[in-house]
Amino acid sequence: MALKSFIEVSPDSHFPIQNLPFGIFKPEPASPPRPGVAIGDYVLDLSTISVSGIFDGPFLSGSDCFLQLLCDVADEATLRDNPSLREKSLVPMSKVEMLLPIAIGDYTDFFSSMHHARNCGIMFRGPENAINPNWFQLPIAYHGRSSSIVVSGTKIIRPRGQGHPSGNSPPYFGPSRKLDFELEMAAVVGPGNELGKPVDVNEAGDHIFGLVLMNDWSARDIQAWEYVPLGPFLGKSFGKDGNLFHVLNALWLIWGTTISPWIVTLDALEPFACNSPKQDPQPLPYLAEKISKNYDISLEVQIKPAGQEDSCVVTSSNFNHLYWTVTQQLAHHTINGCNLRPGDLLGTGTISGPEPESYGCLLELTWNGQKSLSLKGATRRFLEDGDEVIISGCSKVFSLFTFLKHFPKHIFTSSHKELIHLCRIISSSIEQLQNPFL
Amino acid sequence: MALKSFIEVSPDSHFPIQNLPFGIFKPEPASPPRPGVAIGDYVLDLSTISVSGIFDGPFLSGSDCFLQLLCDVADEATLRDNPSLREKSLVPMSKVEMLLPIAIGDYTDFFSSMHHARNCGIMFRGPENAINPNWFQLPIAYHGRSSSIVVSGTKIIRPRGQGHPSGNSPPYFGPSRKLDFELEMAAVVGPGNELGKPVDVNEAGDHIFGLVLMNDWSARDIQAWEYVPLGPFLGKSFGKDGNLFHVLNALWLIWGTTISPWIVTLDALEPFACNSPKQDPQPLPYLAEKISKNYDISLEVQIKPAGQEDSCVVTSSNFNHLYWTVTQQLAHHTINGCNLRPGDLLGTGTISGPEPESYGCLLELTWNGQKSLSLKGATRRFLEDGDEVIISGCSKVFSLFTFLKHFPKHIFTSSHKELIHLCRIISSSIEQLQNPFL
Numbered sequence: 106m107a108l109k110s111f112i113e114v115s116p117d118s119h120f121p122i123q124n125l126p127f128g129i130f131k132p133e134p135a136s137p138p139r140p141g142v143a144i145g146d147y148v149l150d151l152s153t154i155s156v157s158g159i160f161d162g163p164f165l166s167g168s169d170c171f172l173q174l175l176c177d178v179a180d181e182a183t184l185r186d187n188p189s190l191r192e193k194s195l196v197p198m199s200k201v202e203m204l205l206p207i208a209i210g211d212y213t214d215f216f217s218s219m220h221h222a223r224n225c226g227i228m229f230r231g232p233e234n235a236i237n238p239n240w241f242q243l244p245i246a247y248h249g250r251s252s253s254i255v256v257s258g259t260k261i262i263r264p265r266g267q268g269h270p271s272g273n274s275p276p277y278f279g280p281s282r283k284l285d286f287e288l289e290m291a292a293v294v295g296p297g298n299e300l301g302k303p304v305d306v307n308e309a310g311d312h313i314f315g316l317v318l319m320n321d322w323s324a325r326d327i328q329a330w331e332y333v334p335l336g337p338f339l340g341k342s343f344g345k346d347g348n349l350f351h352v353l354n355a356l357w358l359i360w361g362t363t364i365s366p367w368i369v370t371l372d373a374l375e376p377f378a379c380n381s382p383k384q385d386p387q388p389l390p391y392l393a394e395k396i397s398k399n400y401d402i403s404l405e406v407q408i409k410p411a412g413q414e415d416s417c418v419v420t421s422s423n424f425n426h427l428y429w430t431v432t433q434q435l436a437h438h439t440i441n442g443c444n445l446r447p448g449d450l451l452g453t454g455t456i457s458g459p460e461p462e463s464y465g466c467l468l469e470l471t472w473n474g475q476k477s478l479s480l481k482g483a484t485r486r487f488l489e490d491g492d493e494v495i496i497s498g499c500s501k502v503f504s505l506f507t508f509l510k511h512f513p514k515h516i517f518t519s520s521h522k523e524l525i526h527l528c529r530i531i532s533s534s535i536e537q538l539q540n541p542f543l
Numbered sequence: 544m545a546l547k548s549f550i551e552v553s554p555d556s557h558f559p560i561q562n563l564p565f566g567i568f569k570p571e572p573a574s575p576p577r578p579g580v581a582i583g584d585y586v587l588d589l590s591t592i593s594v595s596g597i598f599d600g601p602f603l604s605g606s607d608c609f610l611q612l613l614c615d616v617a618d619e620a621t622l623r624d625n626p627s628l629r630e631k632s633l634v635p636m637s638k639v640e641m642l643l644p645i646a647i648g649d650y651t652d653f654f655s656s657m658h659h660a661r662n663c664g665i666m667f668r669g670p671e672n673a674i675n676p677n678w679f680q681l682p683i684a685y686h687g688r689s690s691s692i693v694v695s696g697t698k699i700i701r702p703r704g705q706g707h708p709s710g711n712s713p714p715y716f717g718p719s720r721k722l723d724f725e726l727e728m729a730a731v732v733g734p735g736n737e738l739g740k741p742v743d744v745n746e747a748g749d750h751i752f753g754l755v756l757m758n759d760w761s762a763r764d765i766q767a768w769e770y771v772p773l774g775p776f777l778g779k780s781f782g783k784d785g786n787l788f789h790v791l792n793a794l795w796l797i798w799g800t801t802i803s804p805w806i807v808t809l810d811a812l813e814p815f816a817c818n819s820p821k822q823d824p825q826p827l828p829y830l831a832e833k834i835s836k837n838y839d840i841s842l843e844v845q846i847k848p849a850g851q852e853d854s855c856v857v858t859s860s861n862f863n864h865l866y867w868t869v870t871q872q873l874a875h876h877t878i879n880g881c882n883l884r885p886g887d888l889l890g891t892g893t894i895s896g897p898e899p900e901s902y903g904c905l906l907e908l909t910w911n912g913q914k915s916l917s918l919k920g921a922t923r924r925f926l927e928d929g930d931e932v933i934i935s936g937c938s939k940v941f942s943l944f945t946f947l948k949h950f951p952k953h954i955f956t957s958s959h960k961e962l963i964h965l966c967r968i969i970s971s972s973i974e975q976l977q978n979p980f981l
């Protein structure tokens with residue numbers, strides 16, 4: 106990767122010229138949204154570049170792909186020596202507002218970390234039947250809710266809902282008491298497929314535009330109660346505690362899902378490709394890949410409690426722990442004829458590694474709240490109001506991307522001042538509190 | 544309902560002036576899609592009417608609602624005495640192509656018929672624990688796939704997928720052997736709600752534009768195998784047979800969902816409103832309605848085997864069998880802050896009545912294939928290639944709407960001629976058959 110650019114990029118930037126992730130941004134609050142590419146501390150405004158005619162020139166015809174084209178632009182005298190175009194097209198990242206990078210039609214979440222599946226199995230069924238045999242035959246997944254997927258930085262309000270009743274009382278109703286994060290990444294579908302026309306697993310990579318980081322917020326107590334009628338053999342044998350499998354089924358109990366604003370292309374990740382784990386038993390022919398690829402991306406979750414100056418690392422995992430590859434996930438998704446559309450999102454599921462320090466959610470890290478995590482003074486079993494959850498991913502060579510996610514003070518315990526600070530969503534909830542039905 | 548129109552409507556038409564359902568249609572194959580309203584054997588082209596200026600006149604200001612406005616238009620001299628406008632705006636229904644009436648963002652399917660829940664419970668858990676207690680506390684549901692929702696008349700190809708292995712063999716892979724229909728209706732969301740702002744159950748009706756008929760095609764054998772890892776206590780105790788609860792969880796195994804092209808507004812259904820069943824235990828305050836309404840809509844499913852002249856009624860149910868109302872479903876959906884958007888679809892779940900003749904799917908009607916249904920000579924346990932499934936709904940006074948759904952011959956058994964007749968989707972699959980990975 107000998108690429109260089111006239112744009113100065115600090116060595117520890119998440120956005121060197123080798124990365125060039127795509128996003129949607131507004132340079133000013135009143136600007137219309139537009140596509141951009143991150144380079145160092147700048148966002149290259151693709152709409153401005155496009156209007157300038159640079160894309161009409163010899164670059165386009167001489168480039169293998171759009172990414173290479175952008176490398177050329179960033180490295181090229183046309184832009185370097187045109188101060189007016191530079192000023193218009195390179196916007197300081199600190200000044201822009203990032204938006205959701207895609208219009209998500211359907212959102213699917215997989216369950217592809219064996220360590221995660223095993224931990225949940227041990228927790229709720231015991232070590233002898235930790236993983237069901239068909240987990241090894243196909244990449245299990247569920248449909249999720251698209252409308253509540255938000256971009257990094259969007260405030261999350263603790264959801265309300267029903268929880269298990271105690272004895273003969275009516276069910277609990279109120280704010281969730283077992284809020285959790287889930288460390289995930291997600292593939293963004295590029296070209297889709299027609300209804301009735303499955304995608305060959307060896308061509309599945311051509312249907313993936315790139316990857317984002319994802320936090321699949323989960324309210325484990327609400328899930329536990331709501332899920333029961335659909336999982337008829339779970340019954341009440343787990344008591345009032347959350348059951349991880351609920352996460353995978355009682356889906357709308359997950360209040361929302363957060364993704365990073367920048368999509369890193371598979372091209373940019375290619376230098377970090379590595380072998381995927383050996384699959385035993387061998388997958389059926391429609392899932393057997395000629396080249397089975399994972400990516401070496403270190404993933405980290407930090408929690409910063411309200412009022413505490415520093416955040417604490419609570420887990421360190423890696424994308425390469427996935428048993429099923431994203432290409433197998435995509436091929437399996439379409440094997441029944443299901444059509445994917447551009448912008449569809451395929452989450453990996455919680456990415457846990459083999460070590461306790463690499464588990465991808467608090468449910469696993471605190472073993473369903475049985476032990477607490479130490480956060481430089483504070484302790485946590487589940488998320489508390491005001492917690493900030495920070496998920497980052499980086500390759501061996503450079504940090505790829507990062508995102509911050511506020512977990513604001515819960516509305517019931519927040520002061521008025523904080524509520525105003527948290528703006529629209531919180532304001533809406535204030536209205537509801539005045540409503541007698543809540 | 545003393546409404547009359549200058550447009551002649553036969554007494555048994557599904558589309559009298561009291562109904563006036565909305566849809567999207569193309570008058571000619573090359574026309575752009577446009578909104579329309581069905582009146583008798585005609586579609587009133589709203590785009591033509593809008594351009595004509597009728598909507599700008601005194602009608603709009605004098606009408607309480609758009610539906611009333613349309614009644615006025617259909618009854619009005621302006622249109623009646625303007626032959627040129629009449630000819631342009633009233634298109635014979637036999638000539639138009641109906642399209643999916645909405646752009647569906649998210650699709651949610653509920654599980655709100657107690658008889659359906661009980662039958663499944665008895666079938667798979669025995670009569671003593673047929674319905675879990677929390678079923679009576681909240682309207683259970685799951686997220687479904689939006690992209691594969693198609694309009695009535697779209698051909699369905701039998702999906703392929705994995706099924707339970709026999710003994711130590713690898714899993715079955717091939718066309719589903721347990722295809723089923725599910726008799727449902729679905730609410731189309733009109734105005735949505737903001738993220739974080741639940742909808743009051745007493746205002747939920749204002750968020751529903753209208754209802755459609757729905758067939759939630761289900762491949763019960765594929766579901767049974769795929770679901771197991773997510774429902775950790777089901778294991779293999781059900782053997783190779785489908786488990787209804789799989790339908791509710793392993794969602795993308797459901798290949799597609801079909802809806803009727805016409806949306807009947809709640810206004811049009813108001814004359815058929817009736818009391819909903821008494822709910823015991825009393826729902827929590829956020830689900831308690833001042834007026835709890837169902838609608839008296841007779842629902843019928845017919846199957847017409849290929850080559851057989853007549854279709855046979857296989858079940859007769861009614862929308863009023865729903866335990867949870869559509870307004871309770873909508874309010875519950877948003878209680879955690881989840882945002883609904885215009886065009887979102889909320890399925891009722893299979894609508895089964897108390898009598899065996901009113902069960903809403905073959906799983907119940909044949910008790911998971913244990914007995915067969917007689918269809919004037921033919922018999923069925925599950926759907927066979929070439930079956931046509933016809934779902935219709937009607938009120939006491941007039942038939943509201945109807946739709947036809949082809950279940951074409953399975954591709955592997957079809958002749959080339961039939962494949963061409965079935966056009967695009969089938970053609971796509973032919974390509975795949977040439978692909979070695981299948």
